[in-house]
Amino acid sequence: MSAEVINGKELSYALKQEMKEDVKLLKDKGLTPHLTVIIVGDNPASKSYVRGKQKASDEVGISSDLIELPASTSEEKLLQTIEELNNDPSVHGILVQLPLPDHIREENVIVSIDPSKDVDGFHPVNIGRMMTGEDTFLPCTPYGIITMLKSKNIEIAGKHAVVLGRSNIVGKPVGQLLLNENATVTYCHSRTTDLKSFTKQADILIVALGRTEMIDETYIKEGAVIVDVGINRLDDGSLTGDVNFDRAKETASYITPVPRGVGPMTITMLLKNTIKAARGLSG
Ligand code: GUN
Numbered sequence: 001m002s003a004e005v006i007n008g009k010e011l012s013y014a015l016k017q018e019m020k021e022d023v024k025l026l027k028d029k030g031l032t033p034h035l036t037v038i039i040v041g042d043n044p045a046s047k048s049y050v051r052g053k054q055k056a057s058d059e060v061g062i063s064s065d066l067i068e069l070p071a072s073t074s075e076e077k078l079l080q081t082i083e084e085l086n087n088d089p090s091v092h093g094i095l096v097q098l099p100l101p102d103h104i105r106e107e108n109v110i111v112s113i114d115p116s117k118d119v120d121g122f123h124p125v126n127i128g129r130m131m132t133g134e135d136t137f138l139p140c141t142p143y144g145i146i147t148m149l150k151s152k153n154i155e156i157a158g159k160h161a162v163v164l165g166r167s168n169i170v171g172k173p174v175g176q177l178l179l180n181e182n183a184t185v186t187y188c189h190s191r192t193t194d195l196k197s198f199t200k201q202a203d204i205l206i207v208a209l210g211r212t213e214m215i216d217e218t219y220i221k222e223g224a225v226i227v228d229v230g231i232n233r234l235d236d237g238s239l240t241g242d243v244n245f246d247r248a249k250e251t252a253s254y255i256t257p258v259p260r261g262v263g264p265m266t267i268t269m270l271l272k273n274t275i276k277a278a279r280g281l282s283g
Contacts, residue, residue, distance in 0.1 A: 003226070003252035006148050009260040012268040015147075016060050022275055023061035033278035035064040035093040035119065035270075036085050040078060040104065041071035046097045053095070056267045062274050075104045079112050086114040093119035093274040116281055119273040122169070130173065133180050135281065137273045142174035144265025145206065145227050146181065152254060154204070154225055157182035162198050164188050164215075164242075165208030170229055174206050195219070207242045216244040217251040226255040229262050 023033060035057055039050050050066060057064040067081060078096075085091045094117045100106055115125040121139035129136035138146075149156060161183040165171035175185045188198050199205055199219040207215050208229035220226065230242025241258030249255050256262055 001223075001250065001253070003249040003255040004152070005249075006152055006227075006254055006256045007260055008144070008148060008256060008262055008265045011148060011151050012264040015268050016056070016271070019060040019271055019275060026275070026278060027061065031278055033062045033092050033274050034090055035062055035095065035274045036067060036091050037064060037095045037097060038067045038069065038078070038081065039097045040069045040073050041101050043099070046099075050097050053267055053270060056271055057274070060271055062271060071101050073101075073104075075108060078104060078109060082109070082112045086112075086117065091117065092277040093117055093270075095120055095270070117277055119270055119277055121173075121273065127173070130180075131176055137276065137281075138177065138269070139169060139173045140269040140273065141170050141229065141262060141266045142177050143269040143272070144262055145174055145229070146177050147269065148227070148256060148262070148265060149204070149225065154254060156204065158184070159203035160184050160186065160201055161204040161206065162186045162188060162202035163206045163208070164195075164199070165206075165210070165229070167208065170208040171206075174208070178204070178206075209242045211242055213240055213244040214242055216247040220248055220251045222251055223253045224251070226252045227262065228256050228258050231258060231263060 026033060037050050037053060039046055054064045054066060082094065085094050094113050096109055098106065100109060110122045111124060113123055115123045118126050118137055121137040126136045130138060156178060161178040163171050163175040163185065166187055166189045175187055179185045186198055188195055196219050200221050202221060202224055204225045206227045210230060212232040226243055226248055228241035228243040232240050234240055239259045245257055
């Protein structure tokens with residue numbers, strides 16, 4: 001068997017066409033969704049991600065601006081900048097690109113963002129709402145993963161989902177969203193012993209380990225759904241995931257590729273959250 005590929009780039013394109021219409025309707029009512037992105041320092045990868053976020057916003061008609069602060073910026077100055085944006089009614093979404101320089105405490109920055117403008121879904125209030133299943137901003141990568149599964153009508157309820165990785169941005173929240181969809185969820189991580197004994201039980205396997213092409217068919221149950229969240233650059237400059245795609249696809253029923261998999265969905269869900277922020281959380 002060869003798995004069906006879930007193409008995140010194509011799905012993103014379709015979702016962006018829908019969002020263009022949503023934004024047009026909001027603009028007709030005099031409301032232009034606006035995203036402000038803050039970047040501190042000049043990490044080239046962060047700059048490239050931020051450019052991608054602004055380009056995608058532009059594609060659907062969301063206006064955006066970028067506040068670039070030097071790496072030497074104090075935490076106090078950053079918090080002050082965020083406070084001004086919290087109080088600016090023309091700003092609907094605020095995104096502080098991570099990672100931040102070492103002298104700035106990330107947790108202080110995240111809690112300083114007004115939860116109603118937290119389009120990353122990183123604020124503890126929004127994480128709490130996600131855990132209780134309330135309507136809120138969902139973190140973009142996990143939200144994108146669930147959207148990919150649903151786009152193929154993949155059954156989640158009653159399935160055993162195994163999540164490899166426990167980061168605050170991907171592993172922990174994607175497990176929670178799968179639980180909210182009534183999956184039975186197991187988390188595995190760097191301290192898990194006998195990883196294969198868990199992965200071989202997975203109906204849905206989410207791989208967010210940061211280990212280049214580590215997962216091959218020997219970890220996978222026949223017919224499993226494989227979601228690869230890894231983004232690793234090979235020596236030749238090309239991108240690959242945490243899953244060995246060519247080997248895994250022979251055993252899986254569905255699989256996400258890298259590139260053109262989860263990556264494009266992350267930005268697309270940020271746009272969804274920004275439109276939601278412009279409408280107001282309950283809208
Ligand atoms: N750095 C890497 N991924 C993300 C993300 O999703 N949001 C923010 N703010 N920073 C990131």
